[in-house]
Amino acid sequence: MKFFKPDYEFDHFTDITIELLKKDNVTTIFSDLDSTLAAHDQLGDHDFTKWHEKLENNGIKLVVVSNNSQGRVDRFTKPFKIIGYGRCKKPTISTIRKIMHEISVKSSNSIFLGDQLFTDVLCGKRLGMKTVLVKPLGEEHEPWTVRWKRGLEASIKKRW
Structure with a gap:
């Protein structure tokens, strides 16, 4: 169960503050895309632009x-x-480990952001990173396979 429990849970990625990241010595955020930073197949919006600028400026x-x-x-x-x-x-x-090596990033200075327990949180935990779970953006546009997994995730969350 511990591999599915995120370190932090927020409604939206913009709830992740610079203060939180600095407190945890985070220099890199590894983030899922669809339903995390944007609704499925959508581009970055104003909220994303402002949040990304804050990250870059810090x-x-x-x-x-x-x-x-x-x-x-x-x-x-x-x-x-x-x-x-x-x-x-x-x-x-394995792919993300290669990426980490390419860009010279350590797990101890990274955080993994996503909207799914079975992919994002589990992956981040296996990499030794702190993890952040956010509520999915645009759930109504997600593929049926993702919507099906949401029910399984809900049953796991009830056990926390």
């Missing part, structure tokens, strides 16, 4: 790690000049 790097295609990730990340990787195969950790 020396905190955002790295998007998604199970979606590289094309989808690029459409979201390129306008913001964010590092982004598609087809990460979360919750497996």
Whole structure:
């Protein structure tokens, strides 16, 4: 059960403050994309733009790690000049470990942000990172497979 329980839970990614990140010595946020930073297949909005600017102004790097295609990730990340990787195969950790090595980042200075227990929180925990679970954005547009998993996640959350 401990691998599914996030360190923090928030309604929205913008609830993650610079103060919290600094308290935890976070220099890098590894974040899921769809339903976490934007609704499924949507681009970054005003809230995302302002939040990302705050991160940059405080020396905190955002790295998007998604199970979606590289094309989808690029459409979201390129306008913001964010590092982004598609087809990460979360919750497996080999791809993200390679990314961490490439960009010289340690788990102890990173946090994993996502909207799903079985992919994002589990992946972050397996990497030794603190984890943040946010409520999904645009649930009504999610694929049926994701909506199905939400029911399983709800039953796990009841046990906390």
